[in-house]
Structure formats: C-alpha cells, structure tokens
Amino acid sequence: MQITEQLRAEILRNVAASLAEDIGTGDLTARLIPADRNARGRVITREAAVLCGTEWFSATFAALEPDSTIVWHAKDGDRIEPGQLLCDVLATARSLLTAERTALNFLQLLSATATTTSAYVEAVAGTKAKIVDTRKTLPGLRLAQKYAVAVGGGTNHRVGLYDGILIKENHIISAGSIAKAVEAARAIAPSNVFIEVEVENLKELREAIDAGVRMVLLDNMSLDEMREAVKLTAGRAELEASGGVGLEGVRAIAEVGVDRISIGRLTKDVHAIDLSLRHTER
Numbered sequence: 163m164q165i166t167e168q169l170r171a172e173i174l175r176n177v178a179a180s181l182a183e184d185i186g187t188g189d190l191t192a193r194l195i196p197a198d199r200n201a202r203g204r205v206i207t208r209e210a211a212v213l214c215g216t217e218w219f220s221a222t223f224a225a226l227e228p229d230s231t232i233v234w235h236a237k238d239g240d241r242i243e244p245g246q247l248l249c250d251v252l253a254t255a256r257s258l259l260t261a262e263r264t265a266l267n268f269l270q271l272l273s274a275t276a277t278t279t280s281a282y283v284e285a286v287a288g289t290k291a292k293i294v295d296t297r298k299t300l301p302g303l304r305l306a307q308k309y310a311v312a313v314g315g316g317t318n319h320r321v322g323l324y325d326g327i328l329i330k331e332n333h334i335i336s337a338g339s340i341a342k343a344v345e346a347a348r349a350i351a352p353s354n355v356f357i358e359v360e361v362e363n364l365k366e367l368r369e370a371i372d373a374g375v376r377m378v379l380l381d382n383m384s385l386d387e388m389r390e391a392v393k394l395t396a397g398r399a400e401l402e403a404s405g406g407v408g409l410e411g412v413r414a415i416a417e418v419g420v421d422r423i424s425i426g427r428l429t430k431d432v433h434a435i436d437l438s439l440r441h442t443e444r
Contacts, residue, residue, distance in 0.1 A: 165217055172305045177221045179302065180264045189260040201258045201441055203251035208436040212280045213240045213248065214313045215272030218306065222265040227257040239313050262439050270434035272310040277435060279314025279428050282412055291416035291423050292317045294402065298426035307429045319424060327351055328379070329359045340369040367391055371398055381405050385418055392419040
C-alpha cells in the first residue's frame with residue numbers, strides 16, 4: 163500500500179500526539195546523559211511477523227532530531243523472523259532514549275495488525291472471499307491500522323461514517339422498512355459512496371435484493387443460512403459475512419461462497435509484536 167499525502171499527514175499527527183503524551187514538559191531521565199553524546203540503536207524482532215509501521219517509526223525520530231539517520235534492513239510487508247535485524251538508528255543518546263518507546267509502540271502495534279490480517283488472508287487462500295476490516299480500531303489510529311490491514315493483504319472497508327452508508331437494524335426501524343431506508347440513502351449518498359444493508363435472516367435479504375442493494379452484510383448467520391443466502395442472491399449483490407469471526411472458523415465461512423468477511427479482531431484485539439531496541443555507543 164502506498165503512503166498517500168493524506169496518510170503522510172496522519173503519520174505526522176499520530177507522532178506529534180504520541181510524543182506530546184509521553185514527553186510532556188520534558189524527558190527528565192534523558193537529561194542524565196550529556197547532550198552531545200551520540201549513540202546507535204539496533205531494532206530486532208523476537209518473533210515472526212509481518213513488518214509494518216516503518217514510516218511512523220522513522221517520523222518519530224525525525225520529529226525529535228531531524229539529523230538522525232535510520233537505515234532499514236526490511237520494509238513494510240516483509241515477513242520477518244526471530245532475531246532478525248530490522249534497522250539501525252543513529253542519533254544523539256538523548257533522542258534515542260526519548261523516542262524509543264513511542265517509535266516501538268507504532269512498529270509493534272502496526273506489525274501486529276498486519277500479521278493478524280495476513281493469517282486470516284492465508285486461511286481463506288484459494289477462495290474468492292476477501293478479508294475486510296471494520297471501524298473497530300484504536301482511537302486516533304484509524305488510518306494507521308487500516309494501512310496495516312492493507313499491508314497484511316486485507317481489504318479496507320469504509321474509513322468512517324462519511325465515506326459509506328451501512329444501514330443497520332436501528333436505521334431500518336426508524337425508516338420503516340429496508341426499502342424506505344435504501345430509498346432515503348440513495349437520496350443523500352454522493353456518487354462515490356456505497357450503500358450496504360445489514361440483514362439478519364433470509365427474509366430481510368430478499369427485501370434488500372428487491373430494493374436493488376448491491377452490497378449486503380450477513381450478520382451472525384449460520385453456515386447453512388449463508389449457503390442459502392449465496393444461492394438466493396445468485397450474484398445480484400456482493401455478500402459480506404460478519405459477526406464473531408475467528409481464525410479457526412474463517413475458512414468454513416469463505417467456502418460457502420461469500421465475497422467478503424469483515425473481522426473486527428484485525429484491529430481491536432491487538433497482541434503487540436515483541437521487538438527490541440538495543441543501544442550501543444558509536
């Protein structure tokens with residue numbers, strides 16, 4: 163996935179907010195080190211993963227010390243193995259100490275999201291199902307985690323409430339019916355915004371298809387129900403399975419013939435990758 167100008171601006175925002183949170187009025191402990199002392203840091207991984215977050219890591223050091231140098235030995239999307247050297251960091255000892263935690267936090271978190279996504283993508287390989295993310299992201303890191311999902315081979319759903327319309331049960335109740343909710347959505351949706359309807363049973367699926375909906379979310383349906391949904395739809399709409407999907411069951415869902423499987427666990431249940439930044443004098 164390319165780093166767009168929008169994402170680049172978001173990286174700087176993420177880094178500024180995280181450094182402000184950590185440093186506050188100043189890094190007191192770093193003052194124990196002479197200001198003119200230089201140091202080298204080497205980042206290694208202690209576990210296998212898909213690397214992601216190198217731009218956030220680099221931007222963290224650049225924010226504190228523009229003249230610092232980072233030499234990467236792996237790039238986003240690479241599979242990394244325990245003990246592998248990921249990068250060398252050359253900076254003043256103070257900058258190295260102050261930036262270390264924030265920089266590693268980004269790298270560990272985004273690598274975790276990319277790694278988890280990759281596992282799901284591998285689990286459905288050979289089927290037509292795409293692994294899709296959700297809005298269940300860590301606050302303030304929506305674009306960062308969606309970037310990580312893409313690095314892991316997944317597909318991004320809507321970014322927020324502004325670039326897609328997902329009509330759920332409460333929207334349908336308020337509108338009066340699926341047909342009325344879809345009609346209202348079409349009246350307000352810009353041409354570049356998709357409309358998707360969430361259904362809980364086959365009756366609602368028929369209503370959505372009759373309303374001409376081109377994307378339908380099957381909410382917490384059984385495998386048998388999803389098979390029937392695929393037959394009933396017969397290619398007239400794109401079907402997305404959702405609801406409590408785990409790695410152990412995702413292959414079975416993909417094999418019923420749905421087009422997409424959305425998984426909140428990609429971004430909300432994060433187990434950070436174990437990385438280490440070791441310091442050496444230079």
